[in-house]
Amino acid sequence: MEFSGTFELEDTTVDEVWLALSDPVLVQESLPGCTFLLHVEGEEADFDELAEQASELDRELTNDPEVIAQRAFKEGERYAALMQVSVGPVNPTFETVVTIDERDRPRMDASGEGSSGDSSFEMSSSMALSETDDGDGVAVEWETQADVFGKVAGMGQRVINPVANRIVKRFFSSVQEELHDLGVGEVSTSDGDESDGRSLVDRVLGRSKSTDSE
Amino acid sequence: MTVDSLDPDDVDAADILGSAIERREDPALLTGNAEYTDDIQIDGMLHMAVVRSQYGHAKLEGVDTSEAEAMDGVHGVYTYEDLVSDETPGGGSFALPTAWLLDSLKQVEHPVLASDKVRHQGDGIAVVVAEDRYTARDAAGAVDVEYERLDAVVHPSEAFSDDAEQLHDDAEDNVAFDWEIGDAEKTADAFADASHTASIDLDNQLLIANAMEPRAAVADYNPGTDELDVAMTTQNPHVHRLLMAGVLGHPEHKLSVRAPDVGGGFGSKIHHYADEALVAWCSMMHEGPIKWTATRSETYLTDAPGRGHETKAEIAMDDDGNIVGLRVDTMANLGAYLSTFAPAVPTYLYGTLLSGQYDIPAIYGHVKGAFTNVPPVDAYRGAGRPEASFLVERLVHLGAKEMGMDPVEFRKQNFVPDDAFPYETQVAVVYDSGEYTKPMDEALEMLDYENFREEQERARDEGKYLGVGFSCYIEACGLAPSELAGQLGAQAGLWESSLVRMHPSGTVTAYCGTSGHGQGHGTTYAQIVANELGVPYDSVEVVEGDTDEIPQGMGTYGSRSAAVGGSSLVKSAQKVVEKGKEIAAHQLEADPEDIEFENGEYSVAGAPDRSMSMADVAGAAYLAHDIPDEMEPGLEATSFYDPDNFVFPFGTHAAIVEVDPDSGEIEIERYVAVDDVGNQINPKIVEGQIHGGIAQGVGQALYEGAEYDDNATLMTGSMQDYAVPKAEHVPEMETGATVTPSPHNPLGVKGVGEAGTIAAPQAIVNAVADALEPFGVDHIDMPMDAESVWSAVQANATADGGAEPGSDDADHGGER
Amino acid sequence: MTEHDITLTVNGAEHDLTVEARTLLVHALRDELGYTGTNVGCESSLCGACTVRMDGEAVKSCTTLAVQADGAEIRTVEDLGTRHDFHPIQEGFQEEHGLQCGYCTPGMMMTALDILEENPDPTREEIREGLEGNLCRCTGYQNIVNAVQNAAEQMQPAAVADGGETDDDGPTPATDGGEKQ
């Protein structure tokens, strides 16, 4: 099943939003029901181990591009998330692994799968940022193709669309809030050249050159 | 017209056959004294639950049963490896057979538990045996299965596409069979010469039977005697015994299958499923009683659905409106494996009915069967015949429209004429008897057809859209002459067996190899036997559904019980009468030739005072003090009745509907059914069968459909989402009857179980098409839910620049 | 797992039993107490086969926990009448062939009793609406409606003719074209 939408973030820039969405910590904080979101080091994602790791980790939200750069999503890498999706009395917790298939500002593609007991899902998702027409904000166009299996599949048909819409809405509202609270991107985005010819921010932003802007 | 029931005590013995008496099975059912399979309680009984697939199609990478095994109350968890192990009981195939073969059929392996691959969600992966049903279910949930998901296919057209995932290694391109009937060349010529044609593209959706009682089995193995008793929800215990013996490798004579009270079947309890065999195996494994009762969600995943056709078809007419040819190309969904009778349904039960009630000189049908990731598809009430009848009647509706003729006139002109019977069609069957205009005329009178057309005109002017639809159906039932069945691919004879046993006191037990599950056989069979023997109705007890009691049998499906089982009882009873005649002759000191038998009395011709009752003769037979030399004592007879031909019930159903183009809602204003099912043994039971059949046909037309997503996950997996019609969804039905006895059986009966289901859908679809003619809507696929009707109106309004509501555009469409 | 001691009065007989919290009333009745006349047809609270009367009202015993029924009076089909002394509702079903396989029938009758208690002389539409929570796959409902009307007549020998109009927002009922006479 496919669903999509556009969410507009006010009073921000594509660079700022891109930076925010590059930060697993900010994404984790903004995703409703997400207990942790961590880079998967080895082949297998062991969720018990990851949970332990998450409890020991001391990561904080920041607006410091240096810090974000350290932990930013990387193309081709896998990330594990423990997500509880709450729909009334139905509250499955999904062990989810997502691969960043493509990360090329202003576009990111990811695919993943998750399971919870006898239920599971597979999804592929993409997101693109653009300046809004009034130039005052950023439009996030997103689309997701998801397949749901097992017990929740029958229920899925009915609830997935509105529930997904609600999760996305809450996610971006939180992102907007965090952007505002942290002042992400307020650090200049054009300082200091690096050895590979890309600025630090360029690297975080996944840009190949520091010249273009939308 | 409603049939009123009679108390059997108020019916004269001579009138018992044909009387609408109350049903003798009802008191037990009405007081809670009935015994359905799940009601059976045996001391020490354990419960089984089945672990089923999370996916429509996947490879099994691993099954971890350890957590389930460790749970309190769990007695065992088994996978395919355990079944086939030398250490465990049984040495059978552990694979389900198909009992109908076709030349081109790919017989794929169907293990009772998946070994390496799951091909539909209902596929079992492991079974759990535990103290109680809750624990068994808990433990099933604790079995951890690792899958590698594969792409799935749901519809035949997808299954045949080039990039489709193949289900079985030995079924290339997912083709299960490729079959044809009729004369392709002759039909091509007819189309080439025809002056008019009409065509249709349609889906006949998958339906789920939804018998109110879910499938269940209780198996009890006795290690001392090696006897394995299975009580189960079955329509045909003897067939299940035969097939299960092979699946388990347990000798047939040590296996007993019994159908307790069965809560409806509609085809879904004919087939041999994995679950019942697994219960039996677990019982051998644990050397004691085990129960399994499907939850409703399991029946949705495992009960064989029916229908599932994608069809392109066309009809050809000459200038005068005579049908000159009919051509059909169908892709049939067979699901993940071949179910018991699956190959017969879209072939011989479908293609042979493509002539409908019409005299069509050239017919060609081509059917390609597809393996897909839905549950194995098989017979559901009507089985093949509803698909044929739907198609023919939709084409006739469109043909009439193409000709600019009234649909009634067009039909009548093309009916097989009364003097043409027995009529041999172009598709390999010979219709026994018929007068097709009779039910049509009666239906027209009940409808007041002429007036309706005027009312329809007036209503359209007011923006109300009424329509009438006809369905002149034919069905072939009473399966079947064994030799013919064998030629067509059946792996069994389709005779029926019975035993009529007089007791010394003159009462009777009649045993029959059919197995009723709501049809009232106890009542109708007693009517038949009481009539033949001339004994009181209450003196006859009927026994069915138990392989230990009844010598042999083939079961109840395909509307065969009265025609084949009933006829077998007649034959057995006649043998009893014949033997009695010799005893009476001996006792009355007359020549057997001179003994007459009437109303239960043997008398000497010309000397009515020299007589003996049936009861006296029975007493004499068992006393055996004075019976003819060489004669064995006792009075009973067994027969194996093999019919000469199918029987061909027919009739006309008509619906009047009002359609609201704004909301897409359809209101059935009237539903008229005139059926000719031959002689009626109990008209009230016949009426009930017709009612119930129509309700399921209405369900198909308007409400029901099994929907799967692209991954073959069932989306309509509960009654919350699959619309089983409720009381308010089924219209009041006006029934009428004509009687054209079948010449092929001693009762002159034709079969009634499926007639309503076969007849109803096209009556309603034709009515809706008639109502929406001003909008240029020719066809809406079933189920015609409100949205599909609304969308069809919208689509046509847009596509045709908006056929004005109210304008009557008779030439519209016809050729699409 | 929590277990609870409960008391159910079934058809006048008091039973003390211990059940798991999750035990459904229908399983307590069938598996623990042997009242197997009440059947289970679905698990989504739609088919109504499991309908019993609890403290005088029709309820779906598969959507009621046994612990919720603690202290309640339950009436099942076993309490209606014997084959020699039918309750009018049983008589109606027998005379009108209001059943075929019989599986839905106990639940159907228990709901019908609710309908008749509320409305002793229901119209055919009212009966159909009242039976919305009971599915039958055999009869097409027409003879069930006849059976309930038949029972209504027996229970109300001096019943007046057709009931009046109702001001109900129920879905438009099916037309009554084939009214039995």
Added chain:
Amino acid sequence: MFPDEFDYHEATSVSEAIDLMGEHAGAETELLAGGHSLLPAMKSGLSSPDVLIDIGEVEELHGVEVDGDTLSIGAMTTYSDFIAEDVSEEHAPALYHAVRQVGDTQVRNRGTLGGNLAHADPASDLPGAALATDATIVVTGPDGERRVSADDFFFGMYATDIGPDELVTRVEVPSAADAVGAYAKKPSPSSGYAMVGVCVQATVDGGTVTTVRVGANGVMDHGVRLEGVEDELAGESLDEDSIAAAADRASEGLDTAMMMSDLQASAEFREQLVGTYTRRALERVLDRTATPAAAD
């Protein structure tokens, strides 16, 4: 299937229920009212709470009474008990007509008004009615009572303003003895839930609509007011034309992204139906205005 195991506690008072919720705050806890939404979800394996707190028998949560200008309905009042009270139809006609169409006979005998509103199934029949009757939902928690207007109560699929430590204790409906109410519903043929349901409560004085509130369920992911319809009718005379004009504005302002779309009906068709069923509900209001006191 069967529910997974859980701990069961029966509360005998509101305060006991709140205490029990507090005690089990760490576990997944659900309140059990009539159980007709929760138990099917548990039986299908979709929902597996650790703890159930049964509030169905809490005496103080039962009953319907008129308190000044307010009809006060205990949260655990069953649908059938509500229907049986004369004051229900008299003071809250729109709610009365909606409740009559909930589920089926047996469901109405067990299901409760408070349970329904707390569950907030968008396809249930009551969110629209709560909005149309301007109901106030009273929720009680450790800090006492809170009163939430129906307009602020529902905010998503199965999502309401009830806190994790609170329960719905009462529904208060401003008495609308002069108003007429109607509920027009297209039920799903399978589940009986509303594909679309439109509930209207209006006061018509001398042919003119003086007050009107319209709520809909089944259309969006939560119950919504149909403000276009209200706007169109307010102060107008109620007749065929104004009804048609109002029905045309039924889906005005509804966020199509949050519209329900499922096997039963697409969002596009729901948009069509909400107009049709608004018209039908208003036609019933018109009928009942013409012939008042028609009783069920």
